[in-house]
Amino acid sequence: MQLSRTLWRLADVVEVVPETPRTKSLVLEVPGWEGHKAGQHVDIRLTAEDGYQAQRSYSIASAPEDERLVLTVDRLDDGEVSPYLTEVLMAGDKLEFRGPIGGYFTWEAREGGPLLLIGGGSGVVPLMAMLRHRAAVGSDVPTRLLYSSRSYEEIIYRRELETLAARDGALAVIHTLTRSRPASWRGYQRRIDAEMLAEVAWSPDERPLAFVCGPTPLVEAVGAALVGLGHAAARVKTERFGATGG
Amino acid sequence: MDALRLDGNAVAGTLGEVFSFEVTTAEYTCEGCGKTDRLGAAMVYEVRGLGTIVRCPSCDHALIRLAHSRGRYRLDLRGIRHLQVEAVAG
Amino acid sequence: MREGFISRGFGGRRRRPDTKLPPGQYLEDGFPVLSAGPTPRTPLEAWDFSVVGEVDEPRRWTWEEFKRLPSEEITRDIHCVTKWSKLGTRWEGVSVDTLLEGVETAAEYVTAFCDGDYTTNLPLEDVTGGKAWVVYAYEGEPLEPIHGGPARLLVPHLYFWKSAKWVRGLRLTADDIPGFWESLGYHNYGDPWREQRYWGD
Numbered sequence: 001m002q003l004s005r006t007l008w009r010l011a012d013v014v015e016v017v018p019e020t021p022r023t024k025s026l027v028l029e030v031p032g033w034e035g036h037k038a039g040q041h042v043d044i045r046l047t048a049e050d051g052y053q054a055q056r057s058y059s060i061a062s063a064p065e066d067e068r069l070v071l072t073v074d075r076l077d078d079g080e081v082s083p084y085l086t087e088v089l090m091a092g093d094k095l096e097f098r099g100p101i102g103g104y105f106t107w108e109a110r111e112g113g114p115l116l117l118i119g120g121g122s123g124v125v126p127l128m129a130m131l132r133h134r135a136a137v138g139s140d141v142p143t144r145l146l147y148s149s150r151s152y153e154e155i156i157y158r159r160e161l162e163t164l165a166a167r168d169g170a171l172a173v174i175h176t177l178t179r180s181r182p183a184s185w186r187g188y189q190r191r192i193d194a195e196m197l198a199e200v201a202w203s204p205d206e207r208p209l210a211f212v213c214g215p216t217p218l219v220e221a222v223g224a225a226l227v228g229l230g231h232a233a234a235r236v237k238t239e240r241f242g243a244t245g246g
Numbered sequence: 247m248d249a250l251r252l253d254g255n256a257v258a259g260t261l262g263e264v265f266s267f268e269v270t271t272a273e274y275t276c277e278g279c280g281k282t283d284r285l286g287a288a289m290v291y292e293v294r295g296l297g298t299i300v301r302c303p304s305c306d307h308a309l310i311r312l313a314h315s316r317g318r319y320r321l322d323l324r325g326i327r328h329l330q331v332e333a334v335a336g
Numbered sequence: 337m338r339e340g341f342i343s344r345g346f347g348g349r350r351r352r353p354d355t356k357l358p359p360g361q362y363l364e365d366g367f368p369v370l371s372a373g374p375t376p377r378t379p380l381e382a383w384d385f386s387v388v389g390e391v392d393e394p395r396r397w398t399w400e401e402f403k404r405l406p407s408e409e410i411t412r413d414i415h416c417v418t419k420w421s422k423l424g425t426r427w428e429g430v431s432v433d434t435l436l437e438g439v440e441t442a443a444e445y446v447t448a449f450c451d452g453d454y455t456t457n458l459p460l461e462d463v464t465g466g467k468a469w470v471v472y473a474y475e476g477e478p479l480e481p482i483h484g485g486p487a488r489l490l491v492p493h494l495y496f497w498k499s500a501k502w503v504r505g506l507r508l509t510a511d512d513i514p515g516f517w518e519s520l521g522y523h524n525y526g527d528p529w530r531e532q533r534y535w536g537d
Contacts, residue, residue: 047341080348088346093343104287105255105270216251237287238287239255240251241252242249250369294418296372296522297517299373311372315533
């Protein structure tokens with residue numbers, strides 16, 4: 001079982017779905033896929049004709065219960081891999097990957113909560129896998145997603161999040177828009193800070209399980225703020241995406 | 247704080263090729279400061295094209311230094327005093 | 337392992353090989369930041385540079401003293417083992433010849449040591465005779481911490497991992513002691529023109 005996760009294999013690209021102007025979801029069919037846990041990622045490897053290779057990690061967006069494996073990719077302007085995945089790759093192509101990878105930044109409904117999910121930009125992807133898993137198994141674990149995006153148009157999975165929250169009293173989705181917002185916006189409009197976390201997060205007495213994912217500066221600031229508010233460091237798990245987000 | 251650093255998760259794929267156990271949940275004791283934590287919580291510096299360095303989040307001591315070249319991995323694990331891994335049942 | 341799978345339509349970053357470049361290199365417009373650890377932030381009041389080891393008398397300069405040493409502008413091509421090269425990079429700093437002036441030693445090697453745990457080893461003759469500097473400005477501006485500031489070693493004729501960032505001194509040694517990357521299998525000498533990337537090349 002372990003061995004197959006570390007070997008490079010080929011997935012079939014079934015569909016490439018636009019999510020926002022800069023992100024697309026890749027729907028993949030993987031023969032013999034053995035399943036994964038929400039929060040895990042895969043490594044993608046691209047090979048050019050002259051043998052040149054580039055490799056990056058992408059979080060799995062789909063729930064373990066979903067039929068197909070889905071990755072959501074944010075196109076970085078100066079990226080090497082993401083422009084290929086979002087602009088060149090199409091249905092019918094094959095994609096080389098290995099995984100699922102990671103046993104640390106994962107959540108299963110049976111672990112309980114309360115569940116505090118904090119994401120910045122494409123950092124929401126592994127958190128979305130957790131939310132999709134939670135919905136698929138009908139879990140009622142109290143859950144809050146605090147999601148930072150640059151603008152309304154750049155909120156990934158916006159409609160799906162609305163739907164999930166609307167029909168589930170135990171799930172709250174709170175957005176903050178950091179660069180621009182619609183005139184009618186009355187939500188948060190700044191980077192996540194300690195004050196916002198104090199308002200949104202449960203008190204440390206409730207011992208929430210926190211998962212923080214996004215660009216490294218956001219993750220470090222949020223992680224430090226949560227610990228500063230009294231949350232146990234051992235109950236705050238982080239996944240940094242580096243300088244720009246993966 | 248360094249804008250480029252990552253978590254232990256980032257090196258899980260590469261280390262998964264070397265070790266048969268789940269690396270990110272393995273518990274290390276840092277040779278530098280004696281602190282114990284899971285490798286998933288360690289700081290990863292991916293020096294793209296050269297290698298990967300995993301450091302203790304408390305004291306920055308290099309726990310794992312890994313270089314990958316010519317189909318070979320070379321690891322320096324001296325920064326880990328002990329490594330504790332769950333045995334596979336059965 | 338190499339089944340020969342090719343990703344349709346993938347070309348990688350635009351890489352412009354050039355006959356002026358060492359083998360396997362391509363021209364880079366930016367200045368990639370590669371770091372094996374957290375960026376050190378030594379305040380200038382606490383910074384010093386020393387020459388120690390197999391020397392008759394160790395030397396040490398504070399930042400003020402270092403900045404008063406004769407300096408020069410250096411324009412050179414640089415080549416990183418990760419395959420990017422930049423032509424005509426412009427630096428300002430102190431020649432290692434100046435730092436070693438009058439030093440008596442039987443040592444044949446030098447280890448550059450730095451803030452953090454980075455080290456790199458070189459033959460003494462590769463840092464003397466106008467081949468190496470300790471630089472503190474890049475393109476007319478003070479060297480940024482992410483690029484090795486306040487000061488880094490500059491040894492342009494070898495792969496750029498030898499141009500140690502955040503350098504704090506040189507230790508002269510009788511023996512050649514592999515440094516940070518050298519001890520992980522990278523080439524002990526590192527000549528880009530002979531493509532000496534890994535041990536055994």
